[in-house]
Amino acid sequence: MASDYTLNKASVPAKVVIKDLYKIFGTNPKMGLQHVRNGVNKTDLLDQYGQVLGLRDINVEMGEGQITVIMGLSGSGKSTLIRHLNRLIEPTAGEILVDGVDVMSYSKSQLRELRQSQMSMVFQKFALLPHRSVLVNAGMAMRIRGEEEDAINAEAYKWLERVGLKGVENQYPHQLSGGMQQRVGIARALTSNAPIMLMDEAFSALDPLIRTDMQNLLLELQKDLHKTIVFITHDLDEALKIADHLVILKDGHTVQQGEPQDILLNPCDPYIEDFVGDINRARVLRARSIMLPLSGELPSDTQGQVDHDDTLESIIARSGGDISHGFIVTKEGTPVGTIDMTAVLKALVPRISTDTGVRNY
Amino acid sequence: MAAYDWFFDTVGLREWCNATKSEGTMSMADLLAKANGGAAETSWWEVPFPSLDTLNKSCEAVIRTRDFTASIEQAFLGVKDKMKVVLDPLTQPLSWMLDGALSLFVGTPWWLLIALMLMLTYYASRNVLVTIFVAFSFFLLAFIDHYTYAVQTLSIIFVCTILSVLMGVPIGIAMSKSNTFQRFTIPILDMLQTLPSFVYLIPLIFLFSVTESKLYGIAIIMYAIVPVVRLTDLGIRLVDKDVIEAANAFGMTSRQKLFGVEIPLALPNIMAGINQTIMMALAMVVIASLVSAPGLGTLVLRGIRNLELGVGLVSGFAIVLLAVVLDRVSKASLARINAAQSH
Ligand SMILES: Nc1ncnc2c1ncn2[C@@H]1O[C@H](COP(=O)(O)OP(=O)(O)O)[C@@H](O)[C@H]1O
Ligand SMILES: [Mg+2]
Numbered sequence: 184m185a186s187d188y189t190l191n192k193a194s195v196p197a198k199v200v201i202k203d204l205y206k207i208f209g210t211n212p213k214m215g216l217q218h219v220r221n222g223v224n225k226t227d228l229l230d231q232y233g234q235v236l237g238l239r240d241i242n243v244e245m246g247e248g249q250i251t252v253i254m255g256l257s258g259s260g261k262s263t264l265i266r267h268l269n270r271l272i273e274p275t276a277g278e279i280l281v282d283g284v285d286v287m288s289y290s291k292s293q294l295r296e297l298r299q300s301q302m303s304m305v306f307q308k309f310a311l312l313p314h315r316s317v318l319v320n321a322g323m324a325m326r327i328r329g330e331e332e333d334a335i336n337a338e339a340y341k342w343l344e345r346v347g348l349k350g351v352e353n354q355y356p357h358q359l360s361g362g363m364q365q366r367v368g369i370a371r372a373l374t375s376n377a378p379i380m381l382m383d384e385a386f387s388a389l390d391p392l393i394r395t396d397m398q399n400l401l402l403e404l405q406k407d408l409h410k411t412i413v414f415i416t417h418d419l420d421e422a423l424k425i426a427d428h429l430v431i432l433k434d435g436h437t438v439q440q441g442e443p444q445d446i447l448l449n450p451c452d453p454y455i456e457d458f459v460g461d462i463n464r465a466r467v468l469r470a471r472s473i474m475l476p477l478s479g480e481l482p483s484d485t486q487g488q489v490d491h492d493d494t495l496e497s498i499i500a501r502s503g504g505d506i507s508h509g510f511i512v513t514k515e516g517t518p519v520g521t522i523d524m525t526a527v528l529k530a531l532v533p534r535i536s537t538d539t540g541v542r543n544y
Numbered sequence: 545m546a547a548y549d550w551f552f553d554t555v556g557l558r559e560w561c562n563a564t565k566s567e568g569t570m571s572m573a574d575l576l577a578k579a580n581g582g583a584a585e586t587s588w589w590e591v592p593f594p595s596l597d598t599l600n601k602s603c604e605a606v607i608r609t610r611d612f613t614a615s616i617e618q619a620f621l622g623v624k625d626k627m628k629v630v631l632d633p634l635t636q637p638l639s640w641m642l643d644g645a646l647s648l649f650v651g652t653p654w655w656l657l658i659a660l661m662l663m664l665t666y667y668a669s670r671n672v673l674v675t676i677f678v679a680f681s682f683f684l685l686a687f688i689d690h691y692t693y694a695v696q697t698l699s700i701i702f703v704c705t706i707l708s709v710l711m712g713v714p715i716g717i718a719m720s721k722s723n724t725f726q727r728f729t730i731p732i733l734d735m736l737q738t739l740p741s742f743v744y745l746i747p748l749i750f751l752f753s754v755t756e757s758k759l760y761g762i763a764i765i766m767y768a769i770v771p772v773v774r775l776t777d778l779g780i781r782l783v784d785k786d787v788i789e790a791a792n793a794f795g796m797t798s799r800q801k802l803f804g805v806e807i808p809l810a811l812p813n814i815m816a817g818i819n820q821t822i823m824m825a826l827a828m829v830v831i832a833s834l835v836s837a838p839g840l841g842t843l844v845l846r847g848i849r850n851l852e853l854g855v856g857l858v859s860g861f862a863i864v865l866l867a868v869v870l871d872r873v874s875k876a877s878l879a880r881i882n883a884a885q886s887h
Contacts, residue, residue: 298795
């Protein structure tokens with residue numbers, strides 16, 4: 184299923200583009216690649232040829248300053264995909280363009296330069312240096328680049344404070360809780376000042392409440408920093424909360440990608456329908472996704488205004504449960520559409536019931 | 545008639561046998577056989593194993609075992625001079641170091657040396673109890689007049705351990721980086737570790753004169769270097785893969801990775817290797833007294849040679865005490881390093 188997806192928001196240039204990417208693990212990836220191109224699937228490739236299909240025909244554009252979330256069940260190839268961006272894993276075929284340049288053409292030193300100052304990374308298991316203090320860990324990227332010790336520490340202090348870790352600079356990672364360790368991981372990535380940030384299941388190892396805190400921290404930081412973030416998760420709630428662009432992987436290929444709201448409203452595959460079936464849609468869907476665009480005059484029989492980013496949950500609360508209500512949707516104060524409660528209620532029901540037994544993967 | 549005449553007759557090698565008469569001297573058994581008026585027919589029950597010596601009786605072209613060992617000796621002596629040309633200058637610094645350390649240790653006044661060693665102990669272990677134990681041990685050794693011997697032993701261990709670490713750690717790092725090199729090195733390490741300690745000394749005695757201290761230096765280092773090599777290799781291979789991946793993801797060079805991540809994280813294992821290296825150096829320095837290594841071992845030797853039971857037992861006790869001291873100090877330092885980076 185090669186989807187030739189391009190960003191629908193023309194205003195956002197692509198920072199990272201992945202083109203026709205294939206990855207096959209095994210003793211003879213070239214042979215495996217031939218079979219995969221001829222349509223052999225992951226299970227058959229392993230059973231008959233002993234090769235593991237990592238990724239198949241991936242095409243993704245990651246917009247500058249946006250959060251691209253890659254979601255899928257465990258083993259679907261998320262980690263493999265994100266490690267291709269900084270070539271911690273070498274592709275079997277395909278291109279990885281960063282600012283329009285193919286990373287595959289980089290020499291060893293260019294690649295190191297890319298990792299040192301273009302891309303930072305946050306890991307599921309934190310991966311901090313256990314023998315170094317929090318401060319030294321936070322300054323790792325700049326120290327690798329060989330910058331002045333004073334400048335490194337100033338930056339490290341600044342970002343540690345920014346992620347809420349003032350006062351623990353001289354402690355060691357093992358003295359901190361998981362959530363605090365991952366804050367150090369984020370501070371380490373931010374101190375590198377790289378425009379691209381890769382996060383591989385960065386919050387998956389944390390308790391639910393701390394996880395919510397971290398998601399909020401990330402969104403709040405992103406409001407100021409506008410990094411190009413590639414975020415991996417296996418949790419749809421998390422994906423919907425932070426994604427500007429959502430890519431759903433299954434068995435190494437993209438099943439669907441696009442605006443999260445679109446995917447929620449128009450799932451194109453039983454796999455995704457099943458995924459989105461358990462979601463609290465009222466809390467995720469927003470007015471802009473289901474409003475009718477404004478045509479001509481403003482209707483007069485509405486009960487007030489809602490913002491285009493308001494969730495359906497808040498609109499239902501506004502209506503007090505009265506399904507005859509309707510609202511004008513505004514964006515930065517100016518009306519852009521209308522929404523009525525019938526449409527809101529309809530949007531709350533998944534398009535296809537999930538009771539039909541597609542949960543068979 | 546010898547037992548295997550029929551073999552050479554049937555295979556048709558009789559002529560070859562008769563063509564080359566071996567001119568070796570006769571063995572005692574040959575003389576006896578001659579005196580008995582030739583060998584009698586052997587019954588099938590007493591057929592000897594077809595060893596070189598037995599076959600030689602039937603066919604003189606076959607060499608005897610003692611010719612075989614003699615030829616090995618000849619071969620060894622043949623290359624000896626050539627090897628010495630290379631090995632002598634290469635190993636000469638070892639002699640200087642051993643002799644230098646020996647005279648330095650013995651030449652330092654006892655009160656100064658003990659004070660320095662206590663300071664070193666405390667600095668390495670940060671453990672008051674261990675420091676007190678070391679002080680007690682040295683005063684005890686000095687009190688029973690074993691101080692000089694103990695210090696001689698210590699100076700040899702000191703030099704040999706430092707050299708083992710200086711050579712062993714890089715070898716271990718290379719092993720951890722290259723599977724091929726590891727496959728090639730492990731059999732050598734196995735051999736060094738399983739050879740009985742006395743066997744080391746044999747080729748060394750031929751190569752170097754017993755008056756040179758490098759003779760025992762080499763024997764000790766070959767024996768003691770094994771654990772530090774093995775545990776460096778293991779330690780670096782066991783470093784958390786996630787941390788290594790993070791180091792790569794942030795663009796560390798191999799050098800930054802080695803010194804900033806791998807060696808520090810492998811340090812507990814490397815230190816455990818150094819602890820074992822010290823203990824093995826102590827074991828070997830005692831045996832090396834056979835080839836003129838000074839120290840407590842000479843007293844043990846005297847105890848054995850002259851049947852001086854008391855001398856032997858007391859020096860044995862002194863060695864045990866020294867072993868415990870070295871073990872406690874290195875283990876305490878190891879514990880301190882572990883505590884500093886426990887996760
Ligand atoms: N080094 C490897 N060798 C062989 N197979 C691998 C390797 N790395 C990953 N895989 C396989 O690739 C698939 C995707 O793995 P991964 O990217 O780790 O999944 P995810 O991160 O989504 O859980 C899995 O089937 C996994 O077994
Ligand atoms: Mg993963």
